[in-house]
Amino acid sequence: MLDTQPDEGYTTADGRKIGGVAMEMKNITLRFGGVVAIKDISFDIRWGEVRAIIGPNGAGKSSMLNVISGFYNPQEGEVIYKGYRRPRMRPYQVARTGIARTFQNIALFEGMSVLDNIMTGRLNHMKANIFQQAMWWGKAQKEEEENREKVEKVIDFLEIQHIRKTPVARLPYGLKKRVELARALAAEPSILLLDEPMAGMNVEEKEDMCRFILDVNDEFGTTIVLIEHDMGVVMDLSDRVVVMDYGKKIGDGTPDEVRNNEEVIKAYLGVTDD
Amino acid sequence: MLYREAGDFKTSYTSDNQTFPIRFDRYGYYFVLGVAFLVMPLILNDYWTNALVVPFLIYTIAALGLNILIGYCGQLSLGTGGFMAVGAYASYKLMTGFPDLNIIFVILLSGLVTAGVGVLFGLPSLRIKGFYLAVATLAAQFFLIWLFTRTPWFFNYSPTGMISAPTRTVFGIPVTGASASALSMYMICLVFLVALAWLARNLTRGTLGRQWMAIRDMDIAAEIIGVNPLWSKLTAFAVSSFYIGVAGALLFAVYLGAAEAGEAFGIDKSFLVLFMVIIGGLGSIFGAFAGAFFLIAGPVLLKIMLVDNLGWATDLAAHLEIMIIGALIIVTLIMEPHGIAALWRTIKEKLRLWPFPY
Numbered sequence: 001m002l003d004t005q006p007d008e009g010y011t012t013a014d015g016r017k018i019g020g021v022a023m024e025m026k027n028i029t030l031r032f033g034g035v036v037a038i039k040d041i042s043f044d045i046r047w048g049e050v051r052a053i054i055g056p057n058g059a060g061k062s063s064m065l066n067v068i069s070g071f072y073n074p075q076e077g078e079v080i081y082k083g084y085r086r087p088r089m090r091p092y093q094v095a096r097t098g099i100a101r102t103f104q105n106i107a108l109f110e111g112m113s114v115l116d117n118i119m120t121g122r123l124n125h126m127k128a129n130i131f132q133q134a135m136w137w138g139k140a141q142k143e144e145e146e147n148r149e150k151v152e153k154v155i156d157f158l159e160i161q162h163i164r165k166t167p168v169a170r171l172p173y174g175l176k177k178r179v180e181l182a183r184a185l186a187a188e189p190s191i192l193l194l195d196e197p198m199a200g201m202n203v204e205e206k207e208d209m210c211r212f213i214l215d216v217n218d219e220f221g222t223t224i225v226l227i228e229h230d231m232g233v234v235m236d237l238s239d240r241v242v243v244m245d246y247g248k249k250i251g252d253g254t255p256d257e258v259r260n261n262e263e264v265i266k267a268y269l270g271v272t273d274d
Numbered sequence: 275m276l277y278r279e280a281g282d283f284k285t286s287y288t289s290d291n292q293t294f295p296i297r298f299d300r301y302g303y304y305f306v307l308g309v310a311f312l313v314m315p316l317i318l319n320d321y322w323t324n325a326l327v328v329p330f331l332i333y334t335i336a337a338l339g340l341n342i343l344i345g346y347c348g349q350l351s352l353g354t355g356g357f358m359a360v361g362a363y364a365s366y367k368l369m370t371g372f373p374d375l376n377i378i379f380v381i382l383l384s385g386l387v388t389a390g391v392g393v394l395f396g397l398p399s400l401r402i403k404g405f406y407l408a409v410a411t412l413a414a415q416f417f418l419i420w421l422f423t424r425t426p427w428f429f430n431y432s433p434t435g436m437i438s439a440p441t442r443t444v445f446g447i448p449v450t451g452a453s454a455s456a457l458s459m460y461m462i463c464l465v466f467l468v469a470l471a472w473l474a475r476n477l478t479r480g481t482l483g484r485q486w487m488a489i490r491d492m493d494i495a496a497e498i499i500g501v502n503p504l505w506s507k508l509t510a511f512a513v514s515s516f517y518i519g520v521a522g523a524l525l526f527a528v529y530l531g532a533a534e535a536g537e538a539f540g541i542d543k544s545f546l547v548l549f550m551v552i553i554g555g556l557g558s559i560f561g562a563f564a565g566a567f568f569l570i571a572g573p574v575l576l577k578i579m580l581v582d583n584l585g586w587a588t589d590l591a592a593h594l595e596i597m598i599i600g601a602l603i604i605v606t607l608i609m610e611p612h613g614i615a616a617l618w619r620t621i622k623e624k625l626r627l628w629p630f631p632y
Contacts, residue, residue, distance in 0.1 A: 070498075071494075071498060090497070090502075091497045091498045092497050092500045092501055092502045092503070095498060095499055095500035096500055101499075103495060107492050107494070107495035108491075108492075108495075109487055109490075109491035109495075109496070110492075111490065111491050111557060112484070112487050112488075112491065116484055116487070119481075119484055120484045120485070120488050120496075120499065120501075121499060123485065123499065123500045123501060124500045126481045128480075128481065130477075130513075133477055133480040133481060133482050134473045134476050134477050135473075135476065136476040136479075136480065140476075140480055140481075141288070143481075144291065144480060144481075145286075145287045145288060145291075148287045149287065183499065184499070187499065187500070
C-alpha cells in the first residue's frame with residue numbers, strides 16, 4: 001500500500017518530461033531546543049527535475065537538506081520517498097536508498113587520493129566481505145575493477161583525469177568542489193543533493209559547474225535538489241524553486257512565479273510597510 | 275635514472291591497482307623478500323637474531339596492527355600492551371590446554387581472542403573520540419594487566435605468577451621453548467610478518483580501508499555517503515587487535531619464552547608501539563616497518579657503538595642511549611611530522627626526476 005497517490009508529472013518549457021513525485025516532505029518541523037529551524041514545511045520533489053531551495057542566510061535551507069539526507073530527524077512531519085513513508089534512519093542507511101549529497105564546506109577525505117575519494121562514493125555498490133578483501137581475491141578484486149570502471153566514467157565526465165592520483169589536500173578549491181560532485185555522482189544516486197555547489201567560485205568555474213549539473217540531469221536523469229545563493233544560476237538551472245525565510249516556506253513554483261512573488265521580494269530586498 | 279615510471283604503461287586496472295606500480299619498486303620488493311627468506315638464514319648468528327631481528331619482526335606486526343587503528347581509522351589507542359598480553363595469555367592457555375594443537379593455530383587463535391577483546395574495548399569509540407578514547411583504552415591497558423596478574427587461572431596457578439612456553443614444533447622443528455633455535459624463531463616470525471603485511475596491504479587498499487580512512491578524515495561526511503561507523507570502527511579494532519594479539523603471542527611464545535604480564539606488557543610497551551607508528555608514519559604499511567626498525571635497531575646499534583667500540587661503561591651508555599633515542603625522535607618529528615614513510619615518499623618523488631631538476 002503506497003503512502004501517497006501516484007501522479008503523472010508535467011513537461012517543462014524546454015520540453016523535458018518530469019516524472020511523478022519522488023519525495024514528498026509533509027509538514028516538517030525541526031527544532032534545536034527552543035530554536036525552530038524549520039516550521040511546518042511541505043513540498044515535493046519530482047523525478048528528473050532540478051529543484052532549488054533558496055532563501056536568505058539562516059533560513060533553514062541546509063537544515064532542510066540535512067533532513068532529506070537523514071542527518072537530522074525532524075520532530076514533526078514525515079518524509080515520503082518513492083511512495084512510502086520513510087522510517088527513522090541513520091544517515092548511512094539513507095545513503096543506501098539512493099540519496100547522495102555534497103556539502104557546503106567541502107567534506108572530502110583529505111588524506112586520500114582523488115581516485116580513492118570517488119571510489120568511496122561507490123561503497124554501497126561493493127559487497128565483498130572482509131575475508132575476500134583481505135585476500136584480494138575473487139569477488140573483492142572483481143568488484144574493485146568493475147567499480148573502478150564506473151568511477152573512471154565519472155572522472156571522464158567531470159574532466160578530472162589529470163588529478164586522478166593526486167592527494168585531495170593538494171587541490172585548489174574549484175577542483176575540490178568538482179571532486180566532491182564526482183564522489184556523490186559515483187554513488188549513482190536517484191536524488192542528488194547539492195549544498196551551494198557554486199559557493200566561492202569564479203565565473204568560469206561557475207559556468208563549468210552549471211554545465212556539469214545540467215549534464216548530470218540530462219544524461220543520467222538524476223533528480224537534483226540544489227541550494228544556491230547565486231540567483232542567476234538558480235533561475236537558469238531549476239525547474240521549480242522553494243523559497244524559505246526564517247524556517248518557513250514563503251514561496252514555491254517555477255522561477256518566474258517565484259520571481260514575481262511579493263513575499264519573496266520582501267524577504268530578499270526588504271520592504272518598508274507603509 | 276634507474277628509478278623512473280616513464281614508459282611503464284598500465285593497460286588494465288589490475289596492473290594499475292597493484293601494490294608496487296613502479297617496476298623498480300617491484301623488483302626491489304622481490305629482492306628484499308629473497309634476501310629475507312634465502313640469504314638471511316645463512317648469515318644470521320644467534321646474537322643478531324635475538325637482539326635485533328626477531329624483536330624487529332614481532333614489533334613490526336604490532337606496529338602494523340596499531341597503524342591500522344590509528345593511522346587508517348583515526349582511533350587513538352593506548353591499550354597495545356594490554357592487548358599483546360591478551361595474545362600472550364591466550365596462547366599460553368591454548369598451548370597448555372590443548373597440547374596437540376599446532377603452534378600456528380595457537381597463534382592465530384590467540385589473535386582471534388584478542389580481536390574479540392579489542393572489539394569489546396573498542397565499543398566506547400562509537401561515543402568518544404580522540405584523547406578521550408585514548409584514556410578509555412588506557413583503562414583497558416591497566417585493567418587487562420591487573421586481570422592477568424591477579425587471576426591465577428590465567429597463569430595456571432603457578433607460584434611465581436609467570437607463564438612459560440612449552441616446546442612446540444612446526445614440521446618437527448621446535449619453534450618455542452628452550453630448544454628452539456634462532457633460525458626457527460626467525461623463520462616463523464618472518465612468515466607471520468610477510469603474510470600479515472600482505473593482508474594489511476590488501477585490507478587498506480580495498481573498500482574496507484577506504485571506509486576506515488573516510489572515518490579518519492571526516493566521520494560525519496563518511497556516514498552521510500554511506501559508511502556505517504559502527505561497522506568500520508569495530509572492524510578496525512578487531513583487525514588491529516588481531517595483529518597485536520599475534521604479536522603478543524609471538525613475543526611470549528617464540529621470543530621471550532617466559533613472561534609476566536606487568537613486566538612484559540606494561541604501559542611502556544603501549545608507548546613503544548605508538549612511537550613506532552608515529553615515527554614510521556601514520557597510515558602507511560612501510561611506516562610500520564620503518565618505525566619498528568628505528569626503535570628496535572636504534573638502541574642496539576647505539577649500544578654496540580658506545581660500549582663495544584668506544585669502551586664506555588654499560589650504565590652510562592644505557593642512560594645516554596635513552597637520551598639519544600629521545601632526541602632522535604624529536605628531531606625526526608620536527609623535520610618530518612608525517613614520519614619516515616613521508617620522508618621516503620619525498621625521496622622517491624625526487625628520485626623519479628633525478629638527475630634533472632624537473
